[in-house]
Amino acid sequence: MTRHGGRRSQAERDAVTVEIGYALCSAAFAAAVVLGAVAGPALLFELPGTFETVLLRTGMTLATVLFAVRTVAVLVRFRRAAQPSQPGRTNPDS
Incomplete structure (x- = not known):
């Protein structure tokens, strides 16, 4: 349901789907980078057991x-974004 009580249009449903996909992909990429940066040395080098375990769990x-x-x-952020009042038009400040 939209804020006005009506059904969502196909364009609104598509926008939500794209935004969910973007959120998941960008989150997976950021998580992979952090995991590689923190746990990478433990995977690449032979480190003492405790230090290796701490790096892997922390990562x-x-x-x-x-x-x-x-x-x-x-x-x-997507939910709070101001959408144009008319399709195809932007705000004058943009």
């Missing part, structure tokens, strides 16, 4: 948290 934890935060942030 996995940070990647998981970053994935969730990035996904939520993108979707909240």
Whole structure:
């Protein structure tokens, strides 16, 4: 349902689908980069057991948290974005 109680148009549903895809892909990329940066040395080099375990667990934890935060942030920003009042028109300030 839209804010006015009507059904969403196909364009609105498509925009939501694209935004969800973008949120998931960008979150997965950011999480992979963080995981590689933090846990990468433990995977590439032979480190002492405890240090290797700490790096791997820290990397996995940070990647998981970053994935969730990035996904939520993108979707909240999309929801709050001011949409033009008429299709095909932009705000005068843009």
